[in-house]
Amino acid sequence: RMERQLILEREQPPALWVVLGEAVLHQEVGGHEVMRNQLTHLLGFANRPWVQIQVLPFSAGAHTGMQGSFNLLRFDKDPDLIYEEGYAQGYMTANPSVIRERSVGYARLQAEALSPERSAALIARVMEERYGKQPEPGGRAVA
Structure with a gap:
């Protein structure tokens, strides 16, 4: 996964638009430090x-995202693709009707989501409220 992220550092990186459910900001995975680092990483994309x-x-x-997550991949010279993960395996298709359906679903998610600026403010607030204070080795909390 870390290697895949290098694509965002290219001279001409692809556009990446993401809608995250608020729950992912609160559901602690990997501990406080990991979560704080993850949210800091997200905030690093703000500019x-x-x-x-x-x-x-x-x-x-x-909302339409409750049906499950998906990736809509758009290309300049190749057909658009949808990738969805299931419990046992992933599924990819270039079926135009599926592409249209998911594109409309994504547009609805974007319309219901907070603006990028308000989203960054929420991420920062959750990070400070939930993950901002790290315990010292002696057990005291530090900012």
């Missing part, structure tokens, strides 16, 4: 023009 990160807040209620 990159080719990256847009939006958070879909809990207040959005039921």
Whole structure:
């Protein structure tokens, strides 16, 4: 995964637009330090023009993303693709009707999500509130 991220460091990186459910900011995976580093990493993309990160807040209620995550891959010279992960395996298709359906679903998620600026503010707030204080080796909390 770390090697795949290098694509974002290219001279001409691909555009990356992401809508994250607010739950991923709160669901601790790997401990406080890992979560704080993950959220810091997300905030690091805030000023990159080719990256847009939006958070879909809990207040959005039921939404099209509840059917599962997917990746919509658009290419200049090749057909668009959809990649979806299932429990046992992934599924990829270039079927135009599936592409259209998922594209509309993604547009709805973007419309319901916070703006990139408000998303960054929420990520920063959750990071400080949930993961900002790290225990010292002696057990005391430090900022």
